[in-house]
Amino acid sequence: MQAGSEFGYRPLLFIILLAGLGAIILQSLASKLGCVTGQDLASHCRILFHDRPKYRKLVRYSVLYPLYVLSEIGIVCTDLAELIGSAIGLCLLFPSIPLWTAVLVTAADVLVFLLIGGPTRGGKPVKVFEAVIIVLVMAVFACFVVLLVKVEPDWGDAFLGYIPSTKLFDTHTDVLYVAVGILGATVMPHALFLGSFLATLNRTGSNNKPLPYPIQTNDKTVVHPPAVHFRAWFKSLFEVSRAERIAASREYRTQYGRQNNELSFVQSHLNHGIVDIVMSLIGVAVPINSAILILAAAVFFKPGGGGSMPASLFDAHELIVDRIGNAAGVVFALALLFAGQTSSITATLAGQVVSEGFIEWRISPFLRRLVTRMIGLVPSMVVAIAVGRTGINTLLVASQVALSIVLPFVAFPLIWLTSSKSIMSVKMPRKPDRFDDTTQADTTMTLDTPPSIFATQDESSVMSESVSNNLLICQIQEVERPPLSEKGGSVHIEKGIVIHDDEEYIDFSNGRLLTLVSGLIFIIVLAANMYVFVMLGLGRT
Known part of the structure; x- marks a missing residue:
């Protein structure tokens, strides 16, 4: 809204497109990291920087812990924006409520977790909540589409807005400051941590859930669930507590290739995850963001230097009510x-994920x-009481700029x-070699160990040995399978299949082009942040 009302179609439509493409690349990298390695980004950061062979404490306190603090700042800024947005929605539904009161009431939404049981537990309340969100957001998108039809924007200029413009580097305006806010609002740092974590989950396997209570046993006795006392529930x-899943991965640092997910898991999850990311950002996020900017540019922007004040969510609500009706305004406020x-649940x-991974x-x-909510409540209350709507809008944009500043470090x-x-x-899965034998026995042996220790000659057991391509094949009727040796190899013969001990790997790392593009995105965001810092220091933003 602010970008369109202050600067028109150009140059920030290009920033929306650029931010969407950057989000696709970084989100895809996060998804690939979790899918391939089975560890999220935060866990990888701890593995890399917590127990370095040299200068261990120096790396911890100069890299690991500052990175954790920056990640937490990004999450607080994300929650701050959602707090302000929810408070504005509450004010739009009940205009008589002061803004600071709406902020205070919205802070009480921590009680939502007592009703739906947290974001990871699932269940009917969570599904109903998600369904309501989807319906409302799509309804708001429909409202913006109707508004675009009614206001009749200049579509030629709008499409030219996706072309880079030198106006982006105008030092006499805060266009780059707003552009950095758009980047932070689109490529959110916390989404990279969460995306890498969600990619580690198995979405195709069957989860063995415990039977629901009451359970009726064979002797027809009924077992009821253990009683949960209020004191224990309140304490929970x-x-x-200590995150056990991270402690179990400490050996992973020197054994990346051996501890990664199986190829079948990667093949069944990776492509679907990337397609989901591309469709979500290009098919939903970029069109919605573009529609909002085009609408603000068509209604509020005045070419020739006579632009109005930056439009806000309050202005968008008034526009929806005037052009469509009160019902659409209520839908916008509810959304x-x-x-x-x-979004706060997501944050x-x-x-x-961040706290478990880093510390x-x-x-x-x-x-x-x-x-998290109490940290964001303090500045929101101060600004709402001291400045009002204008200050809240400024704080909202500033929170997104802070996200962009954190982004390069993540x-x-x-x-x-x-x-x-x-x-x-x-x-790679071991490639089996067919070998013909009338007796297809299930056999395992270690090459470094003589076959005599695995089997003895008797009337019911027959051993035959043959050498083919330096591979010793031993047929035994019954044998105990020894563990794999680090120095030696093993051969597993099962149903006529010989499995060699040589190991092959598939490389899922970034190619040169993808590394170059992702590195370019990093440099662009970093340079834009540094420019904003300079402009803030000079007092021009």
């Missing part, structure tokens, strides 16, 4: 309110949401990890 809301809730889940702390969703380890062949290699 504020629980902080702001509910979308703020679901909370990302915060759990091995597992924090309950309720406590995590409570702490993107760099992601690009580096996914460009490493040793990290992104997946072991």
Whole structure:
């Protein structure tokens, strides 16, 4: 809204497209990292920087922990934006409520976790909540489409807005500041952590869930669930414990290739995840963002230097009510309110992933949401009381600029990890060699060990030996399978198939072109952030 009302179609439509493409690349890298390695981005950062062979404490306190703090700042800024958006939606639904009161009421949404049980537990309440969000957001998109038809924008100029323009570097305006905010709002750092975590989940396998209570046993006795006392339930809301899943992956640092997911898992998940990311961003995010900017440019922007004040969400609501009707205005307000809730739940889940990965702390969703929301509540209340709507709009944009500042620090380890062949290699399944025998026995032997220790000659057991291409094949009726040896190999003969011990890997690391493009995105975001810092220091933004 601010970009379109202040600068028209150009040059920030190009930034929306560029941010969407950058989000596709970085989100795809995050998804690939989790899918291939089975570890999320935060866990990889700890593995890389926590136990370095040299200068261990120096790396921890100069790289790992500052990176964790920056990640937490990004999550707080994300939640701050959702807090403000939800508060604005509440004010639009109930105009008589002061803005600071709406901010305070919205902060109480931590109680949502008590109703739906947290973002990861699923169940009917969560599904209903998600369905409501989808319907409302699509309804708002429909409202913007109707508005675009009614206001009749100049579509020729609008499409030219996707072409780069020198106006982006105009030092007399804050166009680059707004552009950086668009980048932060589109390529959100917490989404990279969460995307890499979600990519580690198995979406095709069957989960063995426990039977629901009550359970009736064979002797027809009924087993009821254990009683949950209020004190234990209340204590669980504020629980902080050690994350066991991270402790189990400490040996992973020197064994990337051997600890990665199986090739079948990667093949069944990777392409679907990338297609989902591309469709979501190009098919939904970029069109919605573009529609909002085009609408603001067509209605509020005045060419020739006589532009009005930056448009806000309040202006968008008034426009919807005037051009479409009160019902559409209510839908817009509800969508702001509910979308703020679901985005905050997403930020909370990302915060759990970050804390477990970086510092091995597992924090309950309720406590995590409570702490994050209280941090964002303080500046929101101060600005809402002291400045009002104008200050809230400024704070909203500033929170997105902060996300863009955090982004390069998160993107760099992601690009580096996914460009490493040793990290992104997946072991190929062993290629079986057919071998004909009338007795197809299930056999395992170690090449470094003589066959005499595995079997003895007797009337019921016959051993035959043959050498073919330096491979010793031993047929035994019954044998105990020894573990794999680090020095020696093993041969597993099962149903006429000989499996060799040689290991082959498939490289899923970034190619040269993808590394170059992702590195270019990193440089562009970093340069834009540095420029904004300079402009802020000179007082021009």
